Amino acid sequence: MQYLPNILFAIALILGLGYFGINVKKLIRNIKLGQDVDVSDDKNQRFNNMARIALGQSKMVVRPIAGLMHIIVYVGFVIINLEVLEIIIDGLLGTHRIFLGVLGKSLYGIFIASFEALAVLVLFAVIVFWLRRNIIKLKRFMSAEMKGWPENDGNIILYFEVILMCLFLTMNATDLPFQEMNSGNLVSQFIAPWFSGFTEGTIHIIERSAWWLHIIGILIFLNYLYFSKHLHILLAFPNTYFGKLKPKGELNNLESVTAEVKLMMDPDADPFAAPANPDTIPAKFGASDVTDLNWVQLLNAYTCTECGRCTSECPANQTGKKLSPRKIMMDTRDRLEEIGKNIDANGGTFKDDGKQLLNDYITPEELWACTSCNACVEACPVSIDPLSIIIDMRRYLVMEQSAAPMELNNMMTNVENNGAPWPYNQMDRLNWANEN
Amino acid sequence: MSEQLKVPTMAQLMAEGKQPEVLFWVGCAGSFDDRAKKITKAFVKLLNRANVNFAVLGTEESCTGDPAKRAGNEFLFQMQAVTNIEVLNAYEIKTVVTTCPHCFNTLKNEYPSLGGSYTVMHHTQFLKNLLDEGRLSIEGGQFKGKRITFHDPCYLGRANNVYEAPRDLIRKLDAELVEMKSCKSRGLCCGAGGAQMFKDAEPGNKEVNIERTEQALETQPEIIAAGCPFCNTMMTDGVKNKEKEGQIKVMDVAELIANAQDL
Ligand code: SF4
Ligand code: SF4
Numbered sequence: 001m002q003y004l005p006n007i008l009f010a011i012a013l014i015l016g017l018g019y020f021g022i023n024v025k026k027l028i029r030n031i032k033l034g035q036d037v038d039v040s041d042d043k044n045q046r047f048n049n050m051a052r053i054a055l056g057q058s059k060m061v062v063r064p065i066a067g068l069m070h071i072i073v074y075v076g077f078v079i080i081n082l083e084v085l086e087i088i089i090d091g092l093l094g095t096h097r098i099f100l101g102v103l104g105k106s107l108y109g110i111f112i113a114s115f116e117a118l119a120v121l122v123l124f125a126v127i128v129f130w131l132r133r134n135i136i137k138l139k140r141f142m143s144a145e146m147k148g149w150p151e152n153d154g155n156i157i158l159y160f161e162v163i164l165m166c167l168f169l170t171m172n173a174t175d176l177p178f179q180e181m182n183s184g185n186l187v188s189q190f191i192a193p194w195f196s197g198f199t200e201g202t203i204h205i206i207e208r209s210a211w212w213l214h215i216i217g218i219l220i221f222l223n224y225l226y227f228s229k230h231l232h233i234l235l236a237f238p239n240t241y242f243g244k245l246k247p248k249g250e251l252n253n254l255e256s257v258t259a260e261v262k263l264m265m266d267p268d269a270d271p272f273a274a275p276a277n278p279d280t281i282p283a284k285f286g287a288s289d290v291t292d293l294n295w296v297q298l299l300n301a302y303t304c305t306e307c308g309r310c311t312s313e314c315p316a317n318q319t320g321k322k323l324s325p326r327k328i329m330m331d332t333r334d335r336l337e338e339i340g341k342n343i344d345a346n347g348g349t350f351k352d353d354g355k356q357l358l359n360d361y362i363t364p365e366e367l368w369a370c371t372s373c374n375a376c377v378e379a380c381p382v383s384i385d386p387l388s389i390i391i392d393m394r395r396y397l398v399m400e401q402s403a404a405p406m407e408l409n410n411m412m413t414n415v416e417n418n419g420a421p422w423p424y425n426q427m428d429r430l431n432w433a434n435e436n
Numbered sequence: 437m438s439e440q441l442k443v444p445t446m447a448q449l450m451a452e453g454k455q456p457e458v459l460f461w462v463g464c465a466g467s468f469d470d471r472a473k474k475i476t477k478a479f480v481k482l483l484n485r486a487n488v489n490f491a492v493l494g495t496e497e498s499c500t501g502d503p504a505k506r507a508g509n510e511f512l513f514q515m516q517a518v519t520n521i522e523v524l525n526a527y528e529i530k531t532v533v534t535t536c537p538h539c540f541n542t543l544k545n546e547y548p549s550l551g552g553s554y555t556v557m558h559h560t561q562f563l564k565n566l567l568d569e570g571r572l573s574i575e576g577g578q579f580k581g582k583r584i585t586f587h588d589p590c591y592l593g594r595a596n597n598v599y600e601a602p603r604d605l606i607r608k609l610d611a612e613l614v615e616m617k618s619c620k621s622r623g624l625c626c627g628a629g630g631a632q633m634f635k636d637a638e639p640g641n642k643e644v645n646i647e648r649t650e651q652a653l654e655t656q657p658e659i660i661a662a663g664c665p666f667c668n669t670m671m672t673d674g675v676k677n678k679e680k681e682g683q684i685k686v687m688d689v690a691e692l693i694a695n696a697q698d699l
Contacts, residue, residue, distance in 0.1 A: 062622075246545065247541075247544075247545050247595060247596050247597070248594055248595050248596075249541040249545055249590075249591050249594075249595025249596050250541070250545035250546060250595075251505060251506075251546065253510070253514065253546060253549050253550060254510045254514075257510045257511055257514050258514060258550065260511070261511065261514040261515055261518055262518070264515070265515070265518055265519075285510065286508065286510075313622065315624055315625040315627060315644045315647070315648075316638070316640070316644070318624075318642075318644075318647060319637075319640045319641060319642040319643065319644050319646075319647055320639075320640030320641030320642060321637070321638045321639070321640040322638065322639075323638070365638055365639075368635070368638060369637070369638040369640075370630050371590070371625045371627060371628070371629040371630040371632050371644065372506050372590075372629050372630030372631075373590040373594070373625035373629050373630070374590060374594040374595055375590075375594065375622070375624070375625065377594075378594050378621050378622070379622075391506070391508065393508075394506075394507060394508030395508040395509075395510055396508075397508055398507060398508035398509045399508065399509065399510065399511060404507055404508065404509075405635050407634055407635040407636065408507045408631055408634060408635050410634075411503060411504075411507070411631065411634035411635075412503075412504050412507065412509055412512055415499045415501070415503065415504050415512060415516065416512060416515075419464075419497075419498030419499050419516070420464040420467070420468060420498070420499050421464055421499060421503050421633075421634055422464070422468055422469075424467075424468045426495055426498060427495050428467075428468075428495075429462070429467045429468075429494060429495050429497055430443070430445070430467070430492065430494035430495055431467075432462075432466075432467060432473040432476055432477065433441055433443040433480075433492075435473070
């Protein structure tokens, strides 16, 4: 019986990590449903971006208040995870505060003291975040796409943080030997007196309960990530690594189109010749569903934190149009999840559900409102590119369905016939030089 | 303003066996739009004044394909691109300058992988170089001390990270450069990009150009400076909508410099 806690702990750990592992596998499978794209270039620049944007949070501080608070929670999260490491080792080996022996009293004290200080800072930041969402009701958290689950998701995470931080402090405050040692109990020494009325036995039970709840809470949190916008804690790293390196204004040139255009422009080409490589001919031009997008775009969707910085900078959204770049990302993720569940339910293959990203999630009205200004791309703190999805879907509308707004069709006819978007003759192109 | 503009075409230079130092890509707006043609001419005056050996394609120029690409018509874009690249490569063009940020972006970023690699400059960058090389001098003239705010074109600013060249030029006019609350990388679009110029906006509660004009008016400028023919149109319309066209002018940076010298 002596080893019962260790065994229970190991089981909890295996269950927690195992379920997380299953979901990570699903996540990777879903992302791989996207089209291939070559992102093997300039590894140095990519590492650099990851270090600066994900690790260094360089984009967060564009908005100073939210940025500072976020950095506190982020640093708190990373550092307190060192404490989790100790908890896991203790739990498995049946030791108590194993790092104390390793580090020595004063060094260990410094560590725990900094954790406790961070815990208080995190609590403070989380309260500010909660106020922004629920009392101040910041506009970017109130949009249509945030109703329901996304709104709850945002709050659930905040409650989680509060509970975890309180459990951590309680655990320290009720650890009598730790309090007696009087090193590192920077904050918990002020909480300890609250429990002075209890017997030593009761206090020990509280300490053990807080310890267990803390680690179980963390395992639940870990597994909650997959279902939440908080996946960005993990995915921000690969996403900033794979983010766009080219100038923001540069849209990709579709290679499949290049092949056809070359054929059309080449006077020697045999129009009836079979295409050289049938594999390079795509099923369709542009994207009408998530599987037409490339996998980086799908990774983007899972990484989106739903912060709405993109939408709040979007000129179309600011002037009341339906377009919201955040919604584009949320829709992409929702549809991808739907396809993933479909595959799970049908034994590993997708069964046509008669739905797609276009129309069932994103309407042409949203797509046509975009000015391609790149404000959303610039604003995103984790290098997401909503514009690329908008353009790919426009490509489908225009090249597969000829469904551009009438005025744009006129513009394109002009370009085709006169080499200008207006009905002027190309031969008049230099007239300005002789006009006054 | 009196002298005749000197606008050599590539075909003429070719016939004379000459090669220009730079090709001036005029663009569709610069060729056909009445307001934008003034910008084109102002820029040519500056080129003439600085004795720049340049040429235009004239009737051999065609739309870069930018609006088609942004509208989703990749076919039409690449057809335009391949046609233009053939012409540019046949003339062995190395350097291109353009007054349109959309042409600038497309030529600079989207042509290389289709076989057209050139050094491409926006006219504000080119003018800045002329200034630095001492080939062009800038005087404040009528703009000395005037309050000028600069509207960043998305395709120059965010799209290609060019923020300082136009501002450096405006400062050279001894003008008071005032920034809007959202400027540079956070500048608000004028509403014309992404082929919006050629269609009505989707239903909403405001036009984008009105929103941007209001931001510009908050700085109480005498002049709203632009670096793009489309932004110019959108901001001019915005100022008219606010019935401020009597007090506030919308001018391209090239026009400011040319007018300051009474060219
Ligand atoms: S690129 Fe399109 S979606 Fe993004 S901010 Fe600009 S208008 Fe909005
Ligand atoms: S795309 Fe980026 S900026 Fe927009 S909501 Fe998602 S994380 Fe935030």
